[in-house]
Structure formats: structure tokens, C-alpha cells
Amino acid sequence: MKDTSLLENDDDYNDDLPFAADEAAQSYKNWTVPNELAGLRLDAALAKLAPEFSRSRLTAWIRENHVTVNGHIVPPKYKLIGGETIQVAIQQDESQLAFTPEAMALNIIYEDDSVLVLNKPAGLVVHPAAGNWQGTLLNGLLAYCPALAQVPRAGIVHRLDKDTSGLMVVAKTVPAQTHLVRQLQARTVKRTYRAVADGIVPYDGKIETLIGRDPHNRTRMAVVPFGGKEAITHVKVLERYADFSYIECQLETGRTHQIRVHMKAAGHPLAGDPLYGNPRHPATTEAKAAIKAMARQALHAYRLSFIHPQTQEKVQFEASLPEDIYHLLSVLRLQAGMDSAIKNADEWQKRLTDDEDEDWDDDDYDVDVIYIRE
Incomplete structure (x- = not known):
């Protein structure tokens, strides 16, 4: 669960031009089917034309209508005859978003040239992983301090659970990160x-x-x-x-x-x-x-x-x-x-019941006081 108050501001999103915005960001690849692939199914032929992508991913793109043959949506089992134009709208893998800067309101309580110390809110994931490729503290740190892109894990040296709040230290340079990691190892x-x-x-x-x-x-x-x-x-x-x-x-x-x-x-x-x-x-x-x-x-x-x-x-x-x-x-x-x-x-x-005639003093009525050590 993400804390939406800390996510990137959507003020720049243009509701009037959603398709134009999507097309500007979309990447396409085109192939002409060679004769030697004639007779193959679309999914099999595409796996040969685009070996940089897994066959399962290509099949998923076909089923999700991101692939056209001569401008038409066809199923993965569609048989090719050769000469067709295949166009694929490349879908960004979520894991590729892991190191994308995302502006968020970080509660920085100390910062200098070497380190920064922040107070992480509950609900914020520290580091990208399966199911949480975006909206993490790492994304926020990269937006706050772009130079952290040159430091492994954006300077993160220790983690807090998603729903645990509190203090973390982040290294702003590689030497500082090495120093802090060695301290963690030395306890x-x-x-x-x-x-x-x-x-x-x-x-x-x-x-x-x-x-x-x-x-x-x-x-x-x-x-x-x-x-x-x-x-x-x-x-x-x-x-x-x-x-x-x-x-x-x-x-x-x-x-x-x-x-x-x-x-x-x-x-x-x-x-x-x-x-x-x-x-x-x-x-x-x-x-x-x-x-x-x-x-x-x-x-x-x-x-x-x-x-x-x-x-x-x-x-x-x-x-x-x-x-x-x-x-x-x-x-x-x-x-x-x-x-x-x-x-x-x-x-x-009980005392009054036991002895109704006994005089009493207000000071005898004592309420415990809890002193908080903070």
C-alpha cells in the first residue's frame, strides 16, 4: 500500500491529450516477415525476429493487442505467408522503472555533503522489488538528489520494513556508503x-x-x-x-x-x-x-x-x-x-463500608501517576 500523499505530483498530466501523451512516450518496432518464416505462427515468427525479448513476453503483447500484422490485431496462432508488416508497441518492463526518479515529499532531518538522515513514513517501501517497482524511497531519493544515481542502491545502506516508520541514513557518496556499510558490519x-x-x-x-x-x-x-x-x-x-x-x-x-x-x-x-x-x-x-x-x-x-x-x-x-x-x-x-x-x-x-464513623482525609485518595521517559 503506497502513501499517495508522497507520490509524484500529477499537475503536469494533460487529461485532454491522453493518446498524444502515450504515443509520444511509446516505442515501436517494425519487421517485414521474410519468406523463410512463411507458414509459422505469429508468436513463433516474432520470437525469431525479436530474440531480445522472451517468447512469453511477446505472446503476452500479442494477446494484449500490442502487436499488429498489416495494421490488424490477430491472435498468436495466426499463420504468416511472408511479406507482412509486423509492428510491436514495446511495453516497458516494470522492473525498468525501479531506478526512475519520482518526486515525493521526503522528511529530511539532516543533510551534508556525505550523508542524509530521513524519517521514513509507514507505508513507504524502501527498495524496489517484485510488486513494488515504483513509488519507493529509492525513486524519491533519485528525484531529490540526482547525484545518487552514481551511488549503488542510491546510497541506501540499511532498510526498514514497509510499515515500519522512522530514521534511516543514506550515503551521498561511494566512500561514505563504504564507510557506513563497514560500520554496520562492525555493529x-x-x-x-x-x-x-x-x-x-x-x-x-x-x-x-x-x-x-x-x-x-x-x-x-x-x-x-x-x-x-x-x-x-x-x-x-x-x-x-x-x-x-x-x-x-x-x-x-x-x-x-x-x-x-x-x-x-x-x-x-x-x-x-x-x-x-x-x-x-x-x-x-x-x-x-x-x-x-x-x-x-x-x-x-x-x-x-x-x-x-x-x-x-x-x-x-x-x-x-x-x-x-x-x-x-x-x-x-x-x-x-x-x-x-x-x-x-x-x-x-470498602473502607467507608468497613468503618463509616472513621474520619478521613482527602490525601488518602491516591491516583497513580505514570511518568513518561521520552
Whole structure:
């Protein structure tokens, strides 16, 4: 799912001239069928005339009416007699769009000649791949800084999941990229995340496992007994509520879906996680509504620190929680305060019942206050 607010502006699109615009951008190839190909089907003959394209692609173009014979649409099985003119409207492969610049509103929080640090919104894919050849962060970076076309992967050195928000560093030069990659390998890049997890996480600690492809579902990752890659996550509990915990996770390694997989393995999957979460986790109506409104896992890359490739000094950046996660926390905090008030009110009512004649002082009515460490 793309965040349409970040996509390329369509102000230059001319609705009055759609065909003219398409034709100007369209590429055609023409062949005259030689006599030696007489008797062949159109798809077979075209495969010989245009070996640079796969036969399956050519067949698809014929079926999609992108191929004409003497100006007429014909089926792939059409038999040629020789001398016909074949015209093909070349269709751009989606993968060719992967490195096309696309203007989008990037939230750049720091930039110099060597690096830029940005706050990625949830819903934005970082790097092009099957099903997401356009509208990615890489496309946006190439539009924002065309010089990144000379840097592998447009300077991207690490990724965030599509629906994880937060801080990323991008190298603007090849030397800076090499320096940052070596830091990642040496584990000197520090990445700290804030998240909301299901249940009450009992204590601070470290999760250290192997992570690999889930043998039962290849679209997911999982903690595996062998064959995976070392994965280490440090977990700190910031706040606890009746049904959830607000936690901070620091990555020592950077495996695919690492925090999401580790918290699931610990019995505390992230709230709202569509891949690893528990949709049946008990919660108040208000909390369920806030989680549903997020439409993603409650995970945000909150803090990022690294050695600057040029100055060799340690730099650190923070990005406050996005509105959707902050709203969920507000609901949980409000509920926690109400629960505390109700509990104290019940205890006070019990005291009044036990001894109605006993004098009381307003100071005895105590409501717990939650102090937020941010």
C-alpha cells in the first residue's frame, strides 16, 4: 500500500491529450516477415525476429493487442505467408522503472555533503522489488538528489520494513556508503526502536537467536534451531499497561523482521502486526480501535547513531513517535489512569463500608501517576 500523499505530483498530466501523451512516450518496432518464416505462427515468427525479448513476453503483447500484422490485431496462432508488416508497441518492463526518479515529499532531518538522515513514513517501501517497482524511497531519493544515481542502491545502506516508520541514513557518496556499510558490519551503527507489544513484558533483557525463513511459511521469518543468521535484540520496558507494554528495542544485528520475530518468539508480538501479531489479543474497545486505525505494526525507528564518514565524530538523531502510535499510547495511558482511579475508588468505598464513623482525609485518595521517559 503506497502513501499517495508522497507520490509524484500529477499537475503536469494533460487529461485532454491522453493518446498524444502515450504515443509520444511509446516505442515501436517494425519487421517485414521474410519468406523463410512463411507458414509459422505469429508468436513463433516474432520470437525469431525479436530474440531480445522472451517468447512469453511477446505472446503476452500479442494477446494484449500490442502487436499488429498489416495494421490488424490477430491472435498468436495466426499463420504468416511472408511479406507482412509486423509492428510491436514495446511495453516497458516494470522492473525498468525501479531506478526512475519520482518526486515525493521526503522528511529530511539532516543533510551534508556525505550523508542524509530521513524519517521514513509507514507505508513507504524502501527498495524496489517484485510488486513494488515504483513509488519507493529509492525513486524519491533519485528525484531529490540526482547525484545518487552514481551511488549503488542510491546510497541506501540499511532498510526498514514497509510499515515500519522512522530514521534511516543514506550515503551521498561511494566512500561514505563504504564507510557506513563497514560500520554496520562492525555493529557500531546503533539503531533504537520504540514499539508497543502485546501483554506485559516482565523485564528488560536480551533476545539472542538464529533467524531464518519460516519452514512452514516462506513469506515470513522465524526463530530457527539451525541454518539461520545470528540475531540479537536488547529489550527495555518503558511502560506497562493492563494488556500491552511500551518497549524500546536496540538492534545489535539487523536481520529481516528481527524485532517483530523476536517479540513474537518471546510471546509478546507487536500490536497490530499483520504478519506476526495476534489479532485475538484481548484489549479494550478503545485500544482495539486505535490498533485498527494504525493498520500496521506499532514499530518506529526512534534513534539512530553512527560515526560520521567525513568528520569521524559520533552523531545521533531522534524522531518522535508518529501520530498513529502516539494515539495508541495515549489511549493506553488514559485507560491505565482510569483503571487506577477506579481501583482506588473501590478501595475507598470498602473502607467507608468497613468503618463509616472513621474520619478521613482527602490525601488518602491516591491516583497513580505514570511518568513518561521520552
